[in-house]
Structure formats: C-alpha cells, structure tokens
Amino acid sequence: MVLLKFHGGCQQIGMSCVEVESQRGKILLDCGLSPDTGEIPKVDDKNIDAVIISHAHLDHCGALPFYKFKKIYCTHPTADLMFITWRDTLNLKKAFGEEDIQNAMSSVECLNYYEERSINDNIKFKFYNAGHILGSASIYLEVDGKKILYTGDINENVSRTLLSADTDFDEIDVLIVESTYGSPLDVKPARKTLERQLIDEIAETIENGGKVIIPVFAIGRAQEILLILNNYMRSGNLTEVPIYTDGSLIHATAVYMSYTNWLNPKIKNMVENGINPFGEIKKADDNLVFNKDPCIIVSTSGMVQGGPILKYLKLLKDPKNKLILTGYQAEGTIGRELEEGAEEIQPFKNKIPINGKVVKIEFSAHGDYNSLVRYIKKIPKPEKAIVMHGERYQALSFAMTIWKTLKIPTFVPVKGTVLPI
Ligand SMILES: [Zn+2]
Ligand SMILES: [Zn+2]
CATH class of the missing domain: 3.60.15.10 (Ribonuclease Z/Hydroxyacylglutathione hydrolase-like)
Known part of the structure; x- marks a missing residue:
C-alpha cells in the first residue's frame, strides 16, 4: 500500500x-x-x-x-x-x-x-x-x-x-x-485587459511628470512586468522613461536570461534578433530615483514588507507619484495597508503621509x-x-x-x- x-x-x-x-x-x-x-x-x-x-x-x-x-x-x-x-x-x-x-x-x-x-x-x-x-x-x-x-x-x-x-x-x-x-x-480579467490597465495607469503618471513604483515578487512577477513595460515602450505605446530595478529580481532576471530555452519561444526569438526582452537592467540609486524626472521603479518585496522597495515609499508624499501593487497582499503587510487606503505608513522610524495614488492590478x-x-x-x-x-x-x-x-x-x-x- x-x-x-x-x-x-x-x-x-x-x-x-x-x-x-x-x-x-x-x-x-x-x-x-x-x-x-x-x-x-x-x-x-x-x-x-x-x-x-x-x-x-x-x-x-x-x-x-x-x-x-x-x-x-x-x-x-x-x-x-x-x-x-x-x-x-x-x-x-x-x-x-x-x-x-x-x-x-x-x-x-x-x-x-x-x-x-x-x-x-x-x-x-x-x-x-x-x-x-x-x-x-x-x-x-x-x-x-x-x-x-x-x-x-x-x-x-x-x-x-x-x-x-x-x-x-x-x-x-x-x-x-x-x-x-x-x-x-476567482474569475480574473483577461491578461490583455490587465496589461492595458497597467499601461494606462503608468502613462497617466508619466504625463503628469510623476514616478511609478511597482513592488513585485522577485521570481516570475518581476519578469512578466519587465516584459510588458519593455514591449509597450518598444512599440511606442508607452512613453520611454527609465525603468530602474532593485533587489533580488535583478539576479532572478539574470537567471531567466540564462535559460531562454525554457521560456516562451518568442523570448528566444527576440534575443536571437538582438532584442533584450527584459530591457537593460538599470540598478536604482538615490541620484537617479530621487530627482525630478519621471521614471518607473520595479523592486522587491512584492508585499512591501522588507526589501529595497521600502526606501522608495517616501516618494508617495508627492501626489504626482503612484504605487501599483501587482499581486496578493497578505494581512499585516505594508502592501495590505496601502491597498486598504492607509493615510500614512511607517516602514522606518518616520511616518510617511500617503498623498500619491495607490492602485492594485493583480497579475497572477x-x-x-x-x-x-x-x-x-x-x-x-x-x-x-x-x-x-x-x-x-x-x-x-x-x-x-x-x-x-x-x-x-x-x-x-x-x-x-x-x-x-
Ligand atoms: Zn509558486
Ligand atoms: Zn505556491
């Protein structure tokens, strides 16, 4: 038996x-x-x-x-x-x-x-x-x-x-x-619909001169988001602004690039035609992120609980900036607080007032x-x-x-x- x-x-x-x-x-x-x-x-x-x-x-x-x-x-x-x-x-x-x-x-x-x-x-x-x-x-x-x-x-x-x-x-x-x-x-909108929502939200913020913060899970979600952003920018359907990344998603994306044979064959085709599907990985640093120019920051952790994402949250003091949650937010996480409309959060010693918009578009x-x-x-x-x-x-x-x-x-x-x- x-x-x-x-x-x-x-x-x-x-x-x-x-x-x-x-x-x-x-x-x-x-x-x-x-x-x-x-x-x-x-x-x-x-x-x-x-x-x-x-x-x-x-x-x-x-x-x-x-x-x-x-x-x-x-x-x-x-x-x-x-x-x-x-x-x-x-x-x-x-x-x-x-x-x-x-x-x-x-x-x-x-x-x-x-x-x-x-x-x-x-x-x-x-x-x-x-x-x-x-x-x-x-x-x-x-x-x-x-x-x-x-x-x-x-x-x-x-x-x-x-x-x-x-x-x-x-x-x-x-x-x-x-x-x-x-x-x-648990019936979810079609992937194309979600992608369109994401791009519309980002476009709105960029047009207003703001910055978009996207917390992601390092493995899987991060790469899907990077593929979407780069695809829309390449085709001219999203204004080109710098995409900065931080956290272990940088390593995880390198693993994805190392195993293109295991991915959707479209990705391998792009690589063979000289296109980096995930875009050039630009590590975020304070000089680049905390200036006046619009940009997109993609960083771990996905539930905004630990990880380098925490230090970018102060950008939400500015009503021009936006945070887009891309996945499930467990109870007790800062991600869940933001999702539920918190007026301020406290990732470190000082409280941060949330004046920027927070939206959730769940890519699973x-x-x-x-x-x-x-x-x-x-x-x-x-x-x-x-x-x-x-x-x-x-x-x-x-x-x-x-x-x-x-x-x-x-x-x-x-x-x-x-x-x-
Ligand atoms: Zn899993
Ligand atoms: Zn699982």
Whole structure:
C-alpha cells in the first residue's frame, strides 16, 4: 500500500509538503516554508530517500536548508532560482546560515523536463512544464505501480514568459492539485485587459511628470512586468522613461536570461534578433530615483514588507507619484495597508503621509478558476483527487467543482492527514 502524509500546504498557501511512503522507500514532494509565520513542515530527514521540488518559490522549497536531505531533485533553472530564494530568506529572517544553503545545494540533482529518473526499483518520476515560473514543474510519479500527478503551482494559460502547463499525461490514478483560485468567485480579467490597465495607469503618471513604483515578487512577477513595460515602450505605446530595478529580481532576471530555452519561444526569438526582452537592467540609486524626472521603479518585496522597495515609499508624499501593487497582499503587510487606503505608513522610524495614488492590478502566475477547470478536464480522468495549496474556502470549493465535473472522490486534507491510495 502507498500512503500519502500531508505535512503542509493543506487549506493554506505555504509550506507545501507531501510525503509519499511505500514499502520500499519514502520521498517528499516539495518542502516549503510558510511565508507569513516562518513555520516549516515537520519531517524526519534521515528517513527520506529523496525530495522532489516543483519550483523555486518559498512556499515550495523554503524549508530545505533547515534539513539535511540525502538527495533533492529539481529542474536546472529551479536550482539557480532556489539559491536566490534561500539567500533572500537568510537575509530577511536569519533562520539558517550560509553553510546550510551550501549543504542543501550539494544535495541537488538537476533534471530536464520529460527526463525519467528512478529513485529505486519501485519509485520513478518525471518533470513536466507547469507554466507558473521559469523551471516550474508538475511531478508525475509512479510508486509501486500507482500513478500520481502532483501539479505544483500551475498556469494553464500562455504567459509572456512561459508556455502553458502540460496536460498530456498517461493514465493518472491520483491527482494532487493546487487550488489558489479554486472558487467560482476567482474569475480574473483577461491578461490583455490587465496589461492595458497597467499601461494606462503608468502613462497617466508619466504625463503628469510623476514616478511609478511597482513592488513585485522577485521570481516570475518581476519578469512578466519587465516584459510588458519593455514591449509597450518598444512599440511606442508607452512613453520611454527609465525603468530602474532593485533587489533580488535583478539576479532572478539574470537567471531567466540564462535559460531562454525554457521560456516562451518568442523570448528566444527576440534575443536571437538582438532584442533584450527584459530591457537593460538599470540598478536604482538615490541620484537617479530621487530627482525630478519621471521614471518607473520595479523592486522587491512584492508585499512591501522588507526589501529595497521600502526606501522608495517616501516618494508617495508627492501626489504626482503612484504605487501599483501587482499581486496578493497578505494581512499585516505594508502592501495590505496601502491597498486598504492607509493615510500614512511607517516602514522606518518616520511616518510617511500617503498623498500619491495607490492602485492594485493583480497579475497572477496561477491560472484562475476557469483555467483550473479547463485543466482538470484536459488531463486524463483520475480515480481520485486531492486538493491542496489554497485557502480553506478555495480548497473546499474546488473539491466540490472536481466532484461535480469528474464524479470522483475528492479529498481536502488537513495538516497531519494520512491517506492510503
Ligand atoms: Zn509558486
Ligand atoms: Zn505556491
């Protein structure tokens, strides 16, 4: 019998971790950290044969440096991006040291998409494109003959950076699926509409001689935003002003440029035709940013909680300037305060009055509800489904949708659930 043990990512977004246990061995699918609490899954690293990582976001790989695993499998770009994620965490929380990062990195073995790897006679797996961020993978594994698809974070739409998530799998016995936007209320505007809104907001500010501050997540969101800005400027649909960047998105963008083969083929074509799709990366410095000229500042962190973005917030004293939030803002973050219309904020010692406009245009690397529904209809019908990686309402809603759509038993585990399959 194969057992699934759920250590995290249950009715929550954060610390995704599933243990797959068979007579012959134990493996983990993801080993993430909870971004708001810093909590990590409790696992016995000495008894785990291998960890398979879906992608380089904190909630999927952030707990690895806390443990000493024998082997960590991921795709090539994921390894490079994980290094950035771990470094960011070290700088922010100091929960582990540089040696722990080195140690974790020494256990990493990289694979390409569709390359099969056996962990022992009874466990083998392959990575498939998940369409979420560079190198992101769905994990298709066979354990004692059971075929399991762990989707990881998926986007079934084509994005500027990536092709859509793969759906052409062989048989699936058990589907473990994410549910970030799992409720029928989570229907998002088309990407083109969002891009247009973003460009209109920026154009308005630039025409008034103001500056635009865009907080972003370093991996995925930052590159999508840079591609959009540069695309509209190249085509003459947005006035050319300097785009300054700051924070670990600079390193992450360099990784994107190093793996153009893994990106949307349009990007590779542009590079081969001498166009840098992300534009020239200009590091922000005070002389450039705090002068009179209009500009755009793209910086981490995405929820305005730590990172170099904090020092640019004083620009919001000036009503000409604008801040554009591009993603989900968790409770307790400065990003959420700004989203809710705070009249002043206090990132450092002094309070900053907010006179500039704050808008939110949510660009997600996840498919919305309709996209998730299309995904489960496209893949081969599983015997049972397990819903993870969503807040309780989203996870329960999506389980109901799967039941109605596919008529298969569907589970929404909580932390500590053990399911035989
Ligand atoms: Zn992710
Ligand atoms: Zn995630």
